[in-house]
Amino acid sequence: xxxxxxxxxxxxxxxxxxxxxxxxxxxxxxxxxxxxxxxxxxxxxxxxxxxxxxxxxxxxxxxxxxxxxxxxxxxxxxxxxxxxxxxxxxxxxxxxxxxxxxxxxxxxxxxxxxxxxxxxxxxxxxxxxxxxxxxxxxxxxxxxxxxxxxxxxxxxxxxxxxxxxxxxxxxxxxxxxxxxxxxxxxxxxxxxxxxxxxxxxxxxxxxxxxxxxxxxxxxxxxxxxxxxxxxxxxxxxxxxxx
Numbered sequence: 001x002x003x004x005x006x007x008x009x010x011x012x013x014x015x016x017x018x019x020x021x022x023x024x025x026x027x028x029x030x031x032x033x034x035x036x037x038x039x040x041x042x043x044x045x046x047x048x049x050x051x052x053x054x055x056x057x058x059x060x061x062x063x064x065x066x067x068x069x070x071x072x073x074x075x076x077x078x079x080x081x082x083x084x085x086x087x088x089x090x091x092x093x094x095x096x097x098x099x100x101x102x103x104x105x106x107x108x109x110x111x112x113x114x115x116x117x118x119x120x121x122x123x124x125x126x127x128x129x130x131x132x133x134x135x136x137x138x139x140x141x142x143x144x145x146x147x148x149x150x151x152x153x154x155x156x157x158x159x160x161x162x163x164x165x166x167x168x169x170x171x172x173x174x175x176x177x178x179x180x181x182x183x184x185x186x187x188x189x190x191x192x193x194x195x196x197x198x199x200x201x202x203x204x205x206x207x208x209x210x211x212x213x214x215x216x217x218x219x220x221x222x223x224x225x226x227x228x229x230x231x232x233x234x235x236x237x238x239x240x241x242x
Contacts, residue, residue: 002102004110004140004153005184005242006133010168012116014160015189017053018223019216020113023156023242024061025234032108035101036065039094039132040115040122042080045072053113060223060230064107068094078121091127095135102140112136118157118172134179154184156215156242159206161188161199166209173210185215187238192220215240 005023009016024034036057043050049072054065069088071080081088089097102110114120114129121128133155141151155176159169169186176183186206192199207214216238222230 001142001152002105002107002110004098004102004112004136006112006114006129006136006153006155007158008114008118008129008133008155008172009158009189010117010160010165010172014158015187015218016113016158017056018060018218019156019158019187019189019238020053020111021057021060021230022216022218022222022234022238024057024063024065024109024111025231026238027109028061028063029231029234033106034061034063034109034111035107036061036063036111036113037098037101038065038067038113038115039098039129040069040071040077040088041067042071042077042115043074044070050074056223057113060225060227061234062227062231066101068097076120077115078124078126081124088123090123090125091131091135094122095132095139098132098136099139117168118175130175130179133176133181137181154242155181156185156187157183157212158187158189161191161195161202163198165202166205169206170210173212183210183212184242186210186212187216187218188214189218190220190222191217215242 007020027034054067057065073080119128137151137153218237
């Protein structure tokens with residue numbers, strides 16, 4: 001059965017794309033066929049466009065990656081779409097498309113990377129990555145021969161290292177649990193080379209306060225490495241799960 005990992009961040013700029021690439025590179029090194037899906041990408045138009053996250057993932061991890069929607073301005077997707085005067089798919093449509101990709105059986109692992117934080121609106125109807133994670137979790141669950149119901153979907157939360165991360169991470173974990181989705185793990189997306197007291201304490205307190213294991217710590221600047229070196233180090237940064 002194809003595994004699905006939904007990668008969300010506690011905020012924008014916490015290292016979600018590099019974390020996604022780390023997971024993808026590690027899985028690819030294990031011989032898994034990996035597909036990364038970015039439902040919505042903003043900020044890729046205008047005179048100074050951002051590099052699409054899927055391009056970053058392809059370069060670092062060397063895996064398949066697809067972007068379903070691209071919008072010009074670096075804003076929340078619903079705002080960017082409204083200003084651009086374009087219709088974007090609903091979260092329901094994204095879930096259908098992701099389920100189709102899973103059902104095709106072409107990949108062992110499908111990684112779904114969100115945009116910004118968990119409650120950033122991805123469509124004009126108020127749909128968020130929280131809805132994507134919940135709907136995929138319940139849509140893909142199966143009852144085994146022993147009667148136990150399980151789902152191939154895991155949700156990983158990428159958090160910052162510095163001040164504010166405890167609050168942001170607890171809010172994100174609480175929102176997931178409110179829809180009966182238990183996070184599989186936390187990942188610190190950009191660990192500083194010279195961590196201070198706040199970062200050092202947070203590294204311990206993230207798990208103590210949320211009850212979610214810290215499964216990965218990715219060094220700041222990892223995305224600047226050459227792809228071969230990035231892939232070689234990926235497992236050390238994020239041993240698992242996911």
